[in-house]
Amino acid sequence: MNTIKRMWKTEWPLHVMLLPGLVFILIFSYIPMAGIIMAFQKFIPSKGLFGSPFVGWKNFQFVIDYPDIGQIFFNTVFIAVMKIAAGLIVPITIAILLNELGKEWIKRTFQTLVYLPHFLSWVLLSGILIDILSPSSGIFNQLLGVFGIDPIFFLGDNKWFPYVMVISDVWKEFGFGTIVYLAALTGINPSLYEAAEIDGAGRWKQTLYVTLPGMMPIIVLMLTLNIGNVLNAGFDQIFNLYSPQVYESADIIDTFVYRMGIQQSQFGFATAVGLLKSIVSFIMISVSYMLAYRFANYRIF
Known part of the structure; x- marks a missing residue:
């Protein structure tokens, strides 16, 4: 008891600092979980949560029978997996290249420039991308026209849209990942590089046999932690950039839930989809943390 009292006297400011975050999570994450009951109801706003009639598992049956639900799950996983893969390869490559720069001011300048897009919202960036990729006046299509290539409607073509989402997401976020991997390089x-150089290893061999193995724990950690986000393909980005003509390749679980719940007022159906996604995401997050502990010795508690 005396030990606990001494710890409380020294650490109570830290607990007070946690209080606003805990209140925020309670209000915006835990209290809204009461709305899960809508997944088992034919929710009528005028009757509320406790007055709307229960329909049991009917909403979940509607989800299973919905004709496009398979395509929506495929789009979500396809875009998310490509983002995870590109979000590992690009920052690792850039971090290694930056680490090879001799002049520190060049490294810091480039590091700052690539990190800036991380702070911009998708609302702002979507407007920039729409202008750049416009088939009529976009600078990208104008450059293609110089080489005799017909304009491409990147944001209106199902063939191109998913890849535009991946490339633009990597452009926005790879600066943050680069900082993480640069920290791992430090x-x-x-002395490992000196030993490799004495053994006759050039820069490429040193990268293969010293740099990458030294970065492997943080690479494994980042990869396993990202497994839990495989059903989060980026609502903010896609919602601000997609249109009905690319629903076939762009519609993900979160945008589908938004349209069904907010725009079409099918609250019970949308809640059932969201609940299924949350269950699967919870399982995958649990598995990812188990893998992180197994392969990277990472633990939360």
Whole structure:
């Protein structure tokens, strides 16, 4: 008891600092979970949560029987997996290249420039991308026209849209990932490079046999933690950039839930879809943390 009292006297400011975050999570994450009951109701706003009639598993049956639900899940996983893969490869490559720069001011300048897009919202970036990729006046299609290539409607073509989402997401976020991997590079013992150089290894061999193995724990950690986000393909980005003509390749679970619940007022159906996604995501997050502990010795508690 005396130990606990001493710890409380020294650590109570830290607990007070946590209080606003806990209140925020309670209000916006836990209290709204009462709305899960709508997944088992034919929800009528005028009757509320406790007055709307229960329909049991009927909403979930509607989800299973919905003709496009398979395509929606495929779009979500396809876009998310491509983002995860590209979000690992690009930052790792850039971090290694930056680490090879001799002049520190060049490295810091480039690092700052690539990190800036991380702070911009998709509302702002979507307007920029729409202008750049416009088939009539976009600078990208104008450059293609110089080489005799016909304009491409990147944001209105099902063939191109998913890849535009991946490339633009990587452009926005790879600066943040680069900082993480640069931090991992600083933890590699310089004597390993000296030993490799004495053994005759050039820069490429040093990268293969010293740099990448030294980065492997953080790479494995980031990969396993991203497994839990495989059903989060980026609502903010896609919602601001997609249109009905690319629903076939662009519609993901979150945008589908928004349209069904908010625009079409099918609250019970939308809640059932969201609940199924949450269950699957919870399982995958649990598995990802188990893998992170197994392969990277990462633990939350």
